Amino acid sequence: MPLINRSTCSLLALGLLLAACGNEPETTETADDSAAATEEATGDSLEAVADADAEATPAPAPAGVDYAVAESGTYTPDDGHAYIVFSYNHLGFSNPMVRWGDWDANLNWDADNPENSTLDVTIDATSVDTGVDDFNTHLNSSDFFNTAEYPQISFTSTALEVTGPESGILTGDLTIRDTTMPVTMDVTINKAGFEERGNVHKLGFSGRTTVLRSDFGLDAYVPNVSDEVDIIVEAEFEKPA
Structure with missing residues (x-):
């Protein structure tokens, strides 16, 4: 080795x-x-x-509207800022907007308990305004509002439910052509406040509901012209200080 x-x-x-x-x-x-x-x-x-x-940590709740800023009492529409409009579908091509130009209302406002407030509205049915004279005449005829026999449309509230900081559901009776039907309207309370320029307490509302015109005997051209009609309200109410 x-x-x-x-x-x-x-x-x-x-x-x-x-x-x-x-x-x-x-x-x-x-x-x-x-x-x-x-x-x-x-x-x-x-x-x-x-x-x-x-x-x-929950997110803070929305502040909403301070109802108490507009004191309790009877309010009427500010004519320069008050609109009642209805809309329907025409043959699927468009959704025309039609206004009633003459109407009045009384809002009995309870600032401490808004649910206790009441509203009464009266519309001059002849003041329907499409912007086209011939069409106005047709809507005043017996095919539709038949204002010669039924010159007024009315609404009387029966309940107001406050559903949020700025929202509510208004229930009431709507009368057209002497036919009365219950309706509910989704309401937004836009603002409550005091307007110094006019020296008035003010309340601003937006409202919307949908009705079937056939319920009131206004069934001409259904279904080509829609049975469903949207009613839209944009209104400021005021009470002198």
């Missing part, structure tokens, strides 16, 4: 050491990488805590 000298032993030992080092798993993560990962994990934790706090 050949003898192994010291030089050979030294080379073998160096080879074994290198081989052992080569078998160790590679590690590419640096101290900076480790710190960044820790920082990211901490940030995610803080964000999760913030999200949990946000879910636990």
Whole structure:
């Protein structure tokens, strides 16, 4: 057997050491990488805590309308800012808008308990205004409103439900051509306030409901001209200070 000298032993030992080092798993993560990962994990934790706090804390409720700013009493329409309009579908081509130009109303407003408020509306049916004289004449005829026999349209409220800070549902009786039907109208209370220029307390409302005109004997040309009619109200009411 050949003898192994010291030089050979030294080379073998160096080879074994290198081989052992080569078998160790590679590690590419640096101290900076480790710190960044820790920082990211901490940030995610803080964000999760913030999200949990946000879910636990409810959003503030909308302020709504301060009804008490408009004091209780009887209000009437501001003629320059009061509109009652109806709309229907014409043969699928358009949705005309028709206005009644002459109407009056009394709003008995209870600022402390709005649900106790009442509304009475009277419309001069002959004041229907399409913008076309011949069409106005046709709507006044017996085919439609028959204003020679039924010159007025009326609405009398029976209940008001406040459903939100600025919303409500107004229920009442609508009478057209001597036929009375219950209707409900979605109402938005836009604003209550005091207008110094006019020295009046004011209330602003938007309302919308849909009725079937055939319920009131107005069934000419149904269904080519829609049975469904949208009634839209935009009105400011006022009470002298």
